[in-house]
Amino acid sequence: MKIRSILICLLYLAVILVTAPYSKAVSDHDGTIGSGMIQGSGSENHALPSDDQEPGVYIIRLADPPLAMYEGDIPGLSATRAPSIGEKRLNVRSPASRAYRKHLSDKQDQVTASLRQRIDPLLIPIYRYETAFNGMALWLTPAQAAEVADIPEVVSVQRDKLRQLTTDTTPALVNAETVWDGTGTGGLPGTQGEGVIVGIIDSGVWPEHPSFADDGTYPRPPMKWGGKCTPPADGTKGYTCSNKLIGIQFFLDAYIAYAKTYNGLFRSGRDDNGHGSYTASIAAGNKDV
Structure with a gap:
């Protein structure tokens, strides 16, 4: 073979x-508050999870659809979802994809600037996501995570789990x-x-x-x-x-943020x-x- x-x-x-x-x-959400999920500003549930009261990495989902799912609803930005434009696969390098990714990046910059004003002036995203998921990974306390969920652009805040x-x-x-x-x-x-x-x-x-x-x-x-x-x-x-x-490729920043130091080889x-x-x-x- x-x-x-x-x-x-x-x-x-x-x-x-x-x-x-x-x-x-x-994703570890099972419909309960203790699952680590905090619903965003447009949802009914803003309560803190009952577990994980220490600071940790949280995955912030933003409202705009990611690159792979965008259907052209924003004036001036063409659709990028493959079936919506008669394609079989997502073309991440097309002019439409580059334009929409810039839109997502700009919106993430705006959310980050708002968070720096509200919770921490030194806040820096650990990771930023655009293609299959629109959002960021942030190091937050549970109280800060709940505050992030109150921002209108935020759909949900999910605590990262070590598996x-x-x-x-x-x-x-x-x-x-x-x-x-x-x-x-x-x-x-x-x-x-x-x-x-x-x-x-x-x-x-x-x-x-x-x-x-x-x-x-x-x-x-x-x-x-x-x-x-x-x-x-x-x-x-x-x-x-x-x-x-x-x-x-390797992605260890979130793990190192948890562990405070890297104890691997x-x-x-x-x-x-x-x-x-x-x-x-x-x-x-x-x-x-």
Whole structure:
């Protein structure tokens, strides 16, 4: 099997890119106040969650639709949602997309300026989101989070949760084997992922592992590929991407904000516990390694 690409830590393997987010924004809302969700200004519920009373990272969702969902409702800004303009895929580089992303960025700047006046003059977003989600990640106290929810542009405020890496049974759980051999594809040919770019968000990747080696038979990434091979930020041993492992990114800022210091081995896309490399090799590693 030759799978073209993986994405971890954000790893993209041909079937590769790598990102190492130890903390990610996972929705945990179950309809209760204690779930960590504070509804925004246009909603009925402004109460603080009953748990998590310490400061933490909060995901702020803003009212305008993200790039992938915008249908052209704002005068002077054309639609970007693919089905709305007769396209099959989102084109993030089109003139319409660039114009709408600038609109989202400007609105986020306005919200940030308002928050600096109201709660903290030194407030700086940890992350800003525009493509699939419109919002920001901020370090806030619960009281500040409730105040953020009162701003008209804010739809919701969701506390970020630290999640542990636990599963190693996914292929059997989702019956992946039946897709590989064709027995579960309804008459369509089986596939092992040839020609697919796979994106994996996990603990990182060990680029030198044989599962991710480029043996010279893989084609170059397509022209539309826009991923990155982000070098380490800690002075540790670097790594290179290839036509197999085509991108590596890491997102540790929210985790470091929680932990006050980084206690992992690497501040990079390099895997420090093996989980990410394991799952990436299952999804898109070289055969028989």
